[in-house]
Amino acid sequence: MAEATLPQAAGAETSQKKKGAGSLAKLARYTVTKLLTLFIAVVIGIYLTILIANMGGYVDEILRGQIRESISISVSMDPSLKYLTLEERNTLINERVATEERRLGLDQPFMLRSLRFLTHAITLDLGRAQHLASDSGSKMVKNIILERLPPTLLLMGFSNLFLFFISLYFALYLSRNYGTFLDKAVIAMSPFSSAPAWFYGIFLLLIFSSVLGWFPFGGMVSAPPPETFGALLLSYAHHLVLPVIAWLVSGIFAGVYSWRTFFLIFSMEDYVELARAKGLSARDIERRYVLRPTLPNIITSFALMLISLWQGATILETVFNWPGLGRTLYRAIGLYDSPVIIGSAIIYAYLLAGTVFLLDFIYALVDPRVRVGSGGPKA
Amino acid sequence: MNAFKRTFKDIAQYPSAIGGVIIILALVALAVYTVVAVPYDEAIRLWRGGEEVWGDYPRLAPPAWFNFFSRTKQPTTIVRNSTDGAPFVTKEVKPIDETMTDVIFTYTFDYEADAFPSELIVFMTATFKEKGPFVSLFWITPDGREIRLGEVTAKHSETYRFNQDERLLRRLKGVAPEVALFSDPNQETPTVLKGTYQLRIDAITFENDSDLEAKFVSYGTVHGLAGTDHRRRDLTIALLWGTPVALSFGLVAALVTTVTTMFIAAVGTWFGGIVDDIIQRLTEINMLLPFLPILIMVGTFQSRSIWVLLLWVILLSIFGSSIKGYRATFLQIKEAPYIEAARSYGASNWRIIVSYLIPRIIPVLIPGLVSGIPAYVFLEASLALLGLGDPVLPTWGKLINDAYANGALYNGQYYWILEPALLLMLAGLAFAMVGFALDRIFNPRLREV
Secondary structure (H helix, E strand, O other): OHHHHHHHHHOOHHHHHHHHHHHHHHHHHHHHHHHHHHHHHHHHHHHHHHHHHOHHHHHHHHHHHHHHHHHHHHHHHOHHHOOOOHHHHHHHHHHHHHHHHHHHOOOOOHHHHHHHHHHHHHOOOOOEOOOOOOOOOOOEHHHHHHHHHHHHHHHHHHHHHHHHHHHHHHHHHHHHOOOOHHHHHHHHHHHHHHOOHHHHHHHHHHHHHHHOOOOOOOOOOOOOOOOOHHHHHHHHHHHHHHHHHHHHHHHHHHHHHHHHHHHHHHOOOHHHHHHHHHOOOHHHHHHHHHHHHHHHHHHHHHHHHHHHHHHHHHHHHHHOOOOOHHHHHHHHHHHOOHHHHHHHHHHHHHHHHHHHHHHHHHHHHHOHHHHHOOOOOOO | OHHHHHHHHHHOOOHHHHHHHHHHHHHHHHHHHHHHHOOHHHHHHHHHOOHHHHOOOOOOOOOHHHHHHOOOOOOOOEEEEOOOOOOOEEEEEEEOOOOOEEEEEEEEEEEOOOOOOOEEEEEEEEEOOOOOOEEEEEEEOOOOOEEEEEEEEOOOEEEEEHHHOHHHHHHOOOOOHHHHOOEOOOOOOOOEOOEEEEEEEEEEEOOOOOEEEEEEEEEOOOOOOOOEOOOOOEHHHHHHHHHHHHHHHHHHHHHHHHHHHHHHHHHHHHHOHHHHHHHHHHHHHHHHOOHHHHHHHHHHHHOOOHHHHHHHHHHHHOOOOHHHHHHHHHHHHHOOHHHHHHHHOOOOHHHHHHHHHHHHHHHHHHHHHHHHHHHHHHHHHHHHHHHHOOOOOOOHHHHHHHHHHOOHHHHOOHHHHHHHHHHHHHHHHHHHHHHHHHHHHHOHHHHHO
């Protein structure tokens, strides 16, 4: 890694310019390949999700039950059919049920149907919710979920940006002050990262909301929302504090510990010694010779952490009553709203893919091997 | 054996790891004790039980040891059953005529707490053919006042709740009976009058074989080691049973996934080519599978049993991202000369994988396994918090979920959340600390920095 980085970092400006167009094309090619492979992975992932959701034909049973119920009601309510005998009425119901099932394709073999589900799922045609409705009154699962996406992205975006930069600077600081009390304390604290964010959330709520009353118990904005824009922003910030801290507490120790170790290992390399001997400032050494070659590793470990943290987000939102995707999923579980549950699973698959892609892209930006050599990243 | 001893010696150098080992051993001992003392079926019966099991327990009472830390002593529950006999309960039978009898129970108890009880109830069971006994209740305070409580004609099973007797409430001028009956009449603000109280139950039976049994319960405001929940259930049961469930869930999930993952990585690296490719691609796809939403789907559509969910957790974790780490290590080992030697003397693929590749990776495997346990312990709690807890078994996560759903945080019933949370934390931290120390012991490179 060091050898690959050195010429790039110390490279003359002219060679950089000449390489400009070529490396851009390489970056584009890398991005497109990544996007394609990710898309294929997402399709397979969604297909597996559908197979699992349909375990034992459960979803079909729900659909069949709904069809039969609605047709039975419409037949019994129809005044023109009032004089039919019970038997005639039953045959009529059965006929209509069969027609409806044929229309929805329920008579086809499962493999065929699952492929149709797949195309629907990929295009986010997720059907209608059974109980939940979006704030705008729509029953479409797609609308319900898309409406809930921004709060989730807001919370996750804020939390992860904070987590990344605070961990990075803290880890750098510790690698500089290696062996101090603070350093040892952080190492000793790293097992605390084994608990998920929601767990710390409960403690934070207990201390800061229930006992001290400094922060709200949950939600995204106070009710009724403040009129002025500034007050509105402040209200959002006020509600964001506790969930973001919970996220930080659960992520920061393990992150700082592993990154600090990366930094320490890399700062023992010969070229760092050389830079030190040349009398470069500590800041320059850190930026050019330590941070630069470790960034790909750091981003990979951050990506893995993010992926494992995504599942914690669902529960964090539930605990903090954050009106995002996770809480919608939680409500859907309570109401047995299967279309929403399946739809959320699919959206989460997309979100995960999005995260992986974004991090891969950043990886490509910071890892010179992608632009210079042909070798792809080895995560 | 020697290596084992050496490892143990190494662990002893990490105080946190020793602490972790001690906590783990204590939890294991607790789990074994629980399974022996409260068998599985018994735990389920108790936890799903209603009034018939938990009738004598107070509602939402914090643990009794709260009293050690507070100046005002909270009352515990006092139960007096007519079968207890003297000196707690005396029974007097006075025949009135051929068929009618006067049965008088006197319940005596000392009340020394500084706070009022939460509820007062008398449970009566009467035996009769046609006409139930007529029961009058009287309250005698330590300073000798006698207060008439109420009258009921007992059915076969009769419950007299003091605070639901409208006439008594009127007689006490609207003050709740559990306060008024225990108050010192000479004080402005309600203060407990300490001393020996008596409850007299005067029953007139109208048939020859007719009889009455009565149980008086003064519900306390604190209870037992762990307190009680909104359904009067003693939290001790759930806290105890949470231990074996959490430990077995964490251990089984971590053990099975780590071993299978390692085995898959070994097979992939050894055979290489298309096998390796397929495994790599599967890992990448697995990374995109939304883990929790899939578990939620299984929980809602298929089964909420903790063991079914465990199976799915294992299935979804087999192709986890740790395959990449194992693969990297295996790739190095694969090039080692002794593997070459094994190949040249004609060892089978199977033999090389099982006897030569896998043993070399154990040092990487064990710390990973131990540090993996907390994640699964917390996963069980996470699922329970989402309302997907096992429907019958009491677990730590289910306690947190119950507490959370019933507003324990808002109502200040912190013990309800803190007890399971602290146990979870203890279990999680113990394994994490041991795993962390093992990691540093088995990977000397980490020890240097």
